[in-house]
Amino acid sequence: AQSVTQPDARVTVSEGASLQLRCKYSYFGTPYLFWYVQYPRQGLQLLLKYYPGDPVVQGVNGFEAEFSKSNSSFHLRKASVHWSDWAVYFCAVSPHSGYNKLTFGKGTVLLVSP
Amino acid sequence: AQTIHQWPVAEIKAVGSPLSLGCTIKGKSSPNLYWYWQATGGTLQQLFYSITVGQVESVVQLNLSASRPKDDQFILSTEKLLLSHSGFYLCAWRTGTGGRQDTQYFGPGTRLLVL
Numbered sequence: 001a002q003s004v005t006q007p008d009a010r011v012t013v014s015e016g017a018s019l020q021l022r023c024k025y026s027y028f029g030t031p032y033l034f035w036y037v038q039y040p041r042q043g044l045q046l047l048l049k050y051y052p053g054d055p056v057v058q059g060v061n062g063f064e065a066e067f068s069k070s071n072s073s074f075h076l077r078k079a080s081v082h083w084s085d086w087a088v089y090f091c092a093v094s095p096h097s098g099y100n101k102l103t104f105g106k107g108t109v110l111l112v113s114p
Numbered sequence: 115a116q117t118i119h120q121w122p123v124a125e126i127k128a129v130g131s132p133l134s135l136g137c138t139i140k141g142k143s144s145p146n147l148y149w150y151w152q153a154t155g156g157t158l159q160q161l162f163y164s165i166t167v168g169q170v171e172s173v174v175q176l177n178l179s180a181s182r183p184k185d186d187q188f189i190l191s192t193e194k195l196l197l198s199h200s201g202f203y204l205c206a207w208r209t210g211t212g213g214r215q216d217t218q219y220f221g222p223g224t225r226l227l228v229l
Contacts, residue, residue: 034217043204044158044220090158101173102148102218106157 002027002093004105012111013081021076021108023065023091033074034092035065038107044090050074061085086112116141118221120205126227127195135190135224137205146208147188148218149180153201164188200228 003026013019025033033050048059055067065076074091091105118139127133139145149161151174160173162180170180177196181189188205205221 032216036220041225043223044206046217046219049217102160104158 002031002095002101002103004091004093004103006089006091006105006108008108009106010109010111012113014113015083016080019076019078019081019085019110021089021091021110023074023076023105025072025074025091025093027072027093027095029095030069032094033065033067034094034102035059035063035074035076036090036092036104038088038090040087047076047089081110081112083112083114085110116145116207116219118205118207118219120203120221120224122224123222124225124227126229129197129228130194133190133192133195133199133226135203135226137188137190137221139186139207142186142207144185147182148206148208149188149190150204150206150220151176151201152204152223156201158204161190162188195228197228200226202226 005024007022011021030052035047036044037047038044047063048057048065050057050067057065063076063078065074067074088107088109090107092102094102116139121136146165148163150158151161152158162170162172164170164182167182167185170182178190178192203224203226206218208218209216
């Protein structure tokens, strides 16, 4: 069965500093991987998606993620964090076929300090 | 462009009362539709998905049911609410094109508080 682990429940970063949010997945084979963001009291917005190919995926608002099959990871990065990035970030995994099953991690709360 | 609408925005309901939440998607024919539940401060759990009108597959029961009465509509309901039903309910649709463009997009959600 597929699963996602986000080991950090909360991450605090100073505004302007770089960011990495960790995501480890468990899946037999190469999955589709996603990062979604949830701003306070809102639904989820897609940041980026990994489709087999280039390991580094560019997303919206300066976010990128790097897929590593050897490490079973899909970490999210941003070079310079802005206060508006304060949100909950979810990593998710889906198989290639039977796409109707999307499994989410528990989420990481990103706090941005001035 | 596709738009997804959920209603109501929020509800406060009594334990044991019935519930009906709705989701409508415009601008996409025959979408795959999904219901998710998010406990306060928790992760998202897929509840149901539907590929076509009249067909609904259950992923996790949670004493809820779902129906797809129209191509663009997905309904989540229960006859008797439990305290554990409180949370945030999200509807999603899938582009369903396969390959790089295949992605799930989420609606704004309905916040439910059961007292």
